[in-house]
Amino acid sequence: MPDTSSDTIEHLQLEIVPQRLLKPETAQALLNGILGLEGVIRLFVHGPRLPGTVPYGPAKGTAMTHNSRRLIEIEGNMVELVVSVGSIRLEVEDADVKEQVHEICEKILPFPFEFREGNFMLRRQTVSGYARFGPDQNPLLVGLTDPKGKLRDQVCILKKE
């Protein structure tokens, strides 16, 4: 039976959960530190959403600017941070890179954090992902986006090659 996995190489997946939600400045420093390493394949940030308008209640629809919703510079690209960074999940090539990521976290985060290895991102397409993106989806994008969402709102491709 053929392997239906989009990514047949077993990379390590890591999760970093700081004790506090990160300020945009700390998030920028940490992300730049991690993305500066060779061997980081893909990464996503996770946390409570920072909306552009009031989502419910009597003030619903009122435009607002959250103090933490800012443009941050990642590897020379300006990216709008639309969540308050609560955890970072990433895929790296091997255990050496994992150690380097841990060192960067220790250097940048001023408070304790959890650092674990596990399965945090899809390694193969789901049925709904297949239905939405077809058989030729870029393996790097598998599991990074909501099949119903717009790609450009959710993914930032830093290394164009």
Added chain:
Amino acid sequence: MAYKPQYYPGATSVAANRRKHMSGDVEKLREISEDDLVMVLGHRPPGSDYRSTHPPLAEMGEPECSIRQTVEPTPGAKAGDRVRYVQFVDSMYNGTSVPYFRTYNAAINFRGVDPGTLSGRQVIEARERDMEEVAKFQIETEMFDPALSSLRGATVHGHSLRLPEDGVMFDMLDRARLESDGIVKMHKDQVGRPIDKKVELGKPMSAKEAAKRTTIYRVDNVAFRSDTEVLEWVHRVFDQRTKYGFKPE
């Protein structure tokens, strides 16, 4: 000998704080002016009259009723005010007053209030001026910490999230911010509408102070299981509730 309510069992600081909140015997820590309070509640413009839903009771000619004669109406009911609400959210990271104890405080110490207790938020409905009295009391005393408690009429989530780096409970609508002078200021009302001026809520409590004043049991502060007297009473309540609910037909 006059009866003295005991309110809550337990020998730990959390149990003592729970007793304080229930009895209303809490320390006053800050001042909030009437106008500032009205501004953050967002029900009427500061300085304006209370709007009413019916004429004052004195003008209405109430029917003959022994209960009406016995119970003095609250000032808000007497004037015919609208029913309005205030809603508080307290962080699980040693927030000062967990929802049940805000409710006990309002229900025991104030008349004409309708407190609603939810898992992460607590709402008090009452005639507008009565509600303002409760809100002022709870904000000005140790029942409120500018960093770990918040006035949130809508979009309340944040109480169960990790704290942001500055220690001010996460708020999706960013109603209160810790400014560079170390004071937490609200620049929106409780539902997230911008207000004309920043309302100062005061300095946040230190982590040590918050741990001392909290009414929440936490394993990393005062563990629930360490309070044997509370545990004994909780077991007793559950035991009796189960037995009395057992009705073999």
